[in-house]
Amino acid sequence: MSSSVSRPHGLLAEFETPADVMNAAIRCRDAGFTKWDVYTPFPIHGMDDAMGVKKSQVGWFTFVGGVTGFTTGMTMIWFMNKFDYPLVVGGKPLFTPLYAFPVSYELTILLGAFATLFGMLFLNRLPKFYNPLLKVERFKRASDDRFFVCIEATDPKYASEATRQFLADECHAAAIEYVEE
Amino acid sequence: MATAANAAGHGAGKKGSHDPHDAPPVLKVYDPPKELEREPLVLNNRSLGWITDTIAGICEKPMPKWWWPAFIVSVGGMGMMFSLVAYLISTGVGVWGLNQPADWAWDITNFVFWIGIGHAGTLISAVLFLLRQKWRTSINRAAEAMTLFAVACAGIFPVVHTGRVWFALYPGFLFPVPNANGIWPQFRSPLLWDVFAVSTYGTVSLLFWYVGLIPDLATLRDRSKSLLRKLGYGFFALGWTNSNRHWSNYEKAYLIFAGLSTPLVLSVHSIVSFDFAVSQVPGWHTTIFPPYFVAGAIFSGFGMVLTLLIPLRALFSLHDIITTRHIELMCKVILATGSIVGYAYGMEFFIAWYGGSPYELYAFKNRAFGPYWWAYWSMITCNVISPHLFWSRTLRTSPVFVWFVSIVVNIGMWFERFVIIVTSLHRDYLPSSWGYFTPSWVDVFTFVGSFGLFMTLFLLFIRFLPVIAISEVKAVTPQADPHHPLGGATGHH
Numbered sequence: 029m030s031s032s033v034s035r036p037h038g039l040l041a042e043f044e045t046p047a048d049v050m051n052a053a054i055r056c057r058d059a060g061f062t063k064w065d066v067y068t069p070f071p072i073h074g075m076d077d078a079m080g081v082k083k084s085q086v087g088w089f090t091f092v093g094g095v096t097g098f099t100t101g102m103t104m105i106w107f108m109n110k111f112d113y114p115l116v117v118g119g120k121p122l123f124t125p126l127y128a129f130p131v132s133y134e135l136t137i138l139l140g141a142f143a144t145l146f147g148m149l150f151l152n153r154l155p156k157f158y159n160p161l162l163k164v165e166r167f168k169r170a171s172d173d174r175f176f177v178c179i180e181a182t183d184p185k186y187a188s189e190a191t192r193q194f195l196a197d198e199c200h201a202a203a204i205e206y207v208e209e
Numbered sequence: 210m211a212t213a214a215n216a217a218g219h220g221a222g223k224k225g226s227h228d229p230h231d232a233p234p235v236l237k238v239y240d241p242p243k244e245l246e247r248e249p250l251v252l253n254n255r256s257l258g259w260i261t262d263t264i265a266g267i268c269e270k271p272m273p274k275w276w277w278p279a280f281i282v283s284v285g286g287m288g289m290m291f292s293l294v295a296y297l298i299s300t301g302v303g304v305w306g307l308n309q310p311a312d313w314a315w316d317i318t319n320f321v322f323w324i325g326i327g328h329a330g331t332l333i334s335a336v337l338f339l340l341r342q343k344w345r346t347s348i349n350r351a352a353e354a355m356t357l358f359a360v361a362c363a364g365i366f367p368v369v370h371t372g373r374v375w376f377a378l379y380p381g382f383l384f385p386v387p388n389a390n391g392i393w394p395q396f397r398s399p400l401l402w403d404v405f406a407v408s409t410y411g412t413v414s415l416l417f418w419y420v421g422l423i424p425d426l427a428t429l430r431d432r433s434k435s436l437l438r439k440l441g442y443g444f445f446a447l448g449w450t451n452s453n454r455h456w457s458n459y460e461k462a463y464l465i466f467a468g469l470s471t472p473l474v475l476s477v478h479s480i481v482s483f484d485f486a487v488s489q490v491p492g493w494h495t496t497i498f499p500p501y502f503v504a505g506a507i508f509s510g511f512g513m514v515l516t517l518l519i520p521l522r523a524l525f526s527l528h529d530i531i532t533t534r535h536i537e538l539m540c541k542v543i544l545a546t547g548s549i550v551g552y553a554y555g556m557e558f559f560i561a562w563y564g565g566s567p568y569e570l571y572a573f574k575n576r577a578f579g580p581y582w583w584a585y586w587s588m589i590t591c592n593v594i595s596p597h598l599f600w601s602r603t604l605r606t607s608p609v610f611v612w613f614v615s616i617v618v619n620i621g622m623w624f625e626r627f628v629i630i631v632t633s634l635h636r637d638y639l640p641s642s643w644g645y646f647t648p649s650w651v652d653v654f655t656f657v658g659s660f661g662l663f664m665t666l667f668l669l670f671i672r673f674l675p676v677i678a679i680s681e682v683k684a685v686t687p688q689a690d691p692h693h694p695l696g697g698a699t700g701h702h
Contacts, residue, residue: 045697046689053453066453069257069428070684071460072691075453084461090469104385108393120397130402130480134409137473141413141466145420148462152455155447162450170451171428171680173257 035209037160038064038180039191040167041201046072049175052199053078056177059194063183067167067176086147093143094136101132160209178207250344250685252529254695257683260530264677265425265432267525272672275524280668286661293655294369302372304651311634311646314627316370317484319656321502321626323363323663324407324481326619328474328503329510330356331414334421335470338463344538346681347530350425351521352514353418354674358666359513360411362659367403399483406480413473417466423449423459424680478502485629492572492633495560501553505622508546508592511539512618517667519612521676530677533606540605543618547596550625554593568638576632580645584628591621 043049053066057080066079110123161167161178170176179191195201297304307314330352337345371377383404387393394401426446433439479499486498522531561573577585595617599605636643687695
């Protein structure tokens with residue numbers, strides 16, 4: 029931001045083990061925070077439940093991509109070999125879904141895969157090359173061997189001192205750091 | 210939820226430490242009997258930090274002394290291949306040894322060989338993921354990379370074997386674009402199915418590989434000391450922060466990728482086999498081809514994975530991550546798929562006799578006892594006999610021996626494709642159109658050079674990317690399990 033006064037991004041709490049961060053996540057969920065997240069070097073089983081994160085919707089993107097791929101394959105082959113320039117080859121029918129199947133099948137997978145990748149990136153709002161957390165030195169270990177919880181300042185329940193207290197006393201954070209936007 | 214109870218239990222405790230007096234254990238959990246215990250996937254109880262340092266360290270430190278000589282030799286091989294391809298394109302396919310009646314020879318043999326190699330990577334990344342085989346995490350990254358590089362090698366041969374490649378590429382019969390007369394490619398041909406299968410396979414494998422790389426690229430970004438590395442890895446990491454809300458979508462996407470790649474990998478070699486099976490050439494026109502080709506592909510692919518990973522493991526001291534158990538399990542896959550391949554060889558002969566077609570029977574007799582008998586029996590020795598050595602535990606736990614057999618398997622699988630293609634073609638229905646194919650020097654050195662391309666890409670992969678999936682290996686260690694004492698659980702649940 030252009031203003032010289034730094035705005036708060038939130039409070040970052042560090043944990044040493046997956047169990048600790050999971051307990052903290054349960055506390056944050058039960059305390060009613062909404063703008064917060066857990067950062068772990070690998071996905072932890074059960075963390076979605078601990079955080080109260082809903083089931084991922086990526087599958088819908090895949091479904092739409094796959095259906096598009098299959099329809100494209102069938103339509104393309106029908107158009108080329110039966111409609112636009114019908115040409116008998118080896119006495120075979122001009123169009124049947126049987127011979128059009130292998131190509132349509134591959135296109136189902138191809139477009140399904142692209143839709144999955146882009147759907148995942150869209151739901152995660154990636155690529156995003158600026159993130160205040162990436163400026164924090166200790167946060168570099170989120171991709172190594174440490175576990176973090178960040179409660180963002182935009183959360184309606186966020187209150188600088190009380191939240192710090194909550195992270196220290198109730199979540200038992202090993203360290204807490206204030207993060208600027 | 211057990212952890213919720215834990216959390217309530219040590220409310221008064223200090224951060225990080227766990228009070229043993231929290232709550233008495235309600236239920237005593239006994240350790241499983243010793244003979245039922247599984248060897249851990251990462252040996253010596255390595256910490257999460259050790260895993261990051263070891264794997265990321267490989268592409269951060271300067272490469273060891275052997276890397277440059279290996280790279281120069283590989284680039285030389287690659288250069289040789291591309292020079293010979295240029296020679297082929299500028300002169301014509303006559304520089305190869307193939308001619309009537311064997312119009313397909315080393316070109317298509319090499320294509321099927323390389324495509325088959327790729328299959329192990331996808332099997333490891335997708336099928337073993339769906340089957341919850343956690344040991345795959347130590348080998349999937351390198352195996353997927355191998356898939357991509359093998360597909361790159363494979364793609365060259367069918368394109369250049371067309372002779373005048375500009376017609377294949379533009380306005381071409383490889384892409385759904387009409388030719389000068391307005392005629393579209395005709396989709397009744399399995400050769401066109403093949404184009405779609407192989408290009409989809411290459412593309413989806415690349416996407417799957419990249420999805421798997423994103424968290425590890427973030428790790429490399431966070432560890433970078435130089436600006437160039439930070440920008441390079443940072444760009445491809447897309448701003449990944451390891452957020453759990455992201456992991457949730459990521460894991461779903463990964464699962465879907467595995468779900469898409471499984472039918473894909475089964476279809477690719479099935480469709481490759483249609484190139485033969487849908488024709489009416491005796492020796493090719495058989496319904497057993499799709500499953501037999503897929504099993505053979507996995508068999509050869511695991512051979513190549515072992516050929517690459519056993520030296521890699523030794524050269525970078527990765528014995529704690531790629532353990533003897535991993536090698537043993539891969540040997541078992543080779544044993545299983547090798548047995549399927551052996552069964553298919555037998556069944557082909559049986560059906561050739563039982564089917565009652567004299568041409569079919571002749572094609573098979575000619576395969577085993579005709580002028581190419583040496584190729585057939587090389588194939589049988591390498592593919593049917595050698596995998597059965599892996600019934601012995603002593604042999605399959607000896608890396609040197611396994612490495613040797615893995616090369617034998619690859620030689621055998623190259624011969625299999627050669628036998629299928631050339632022996633079926635070289636004797637047509639009329640004895641007047643019989644011939645004997647001999648490769649030219651261009652054939653031989655183009656194929657040898659393709660290993661140069663493969664190794665160049667693989668060495669660059671080792672140099673710049675983590676050879677093992679860092680975040681995935683961490684996730685299968687006990688330290689990553691919040692319900693395990695090493696993951697910080699207090700143990701009363």
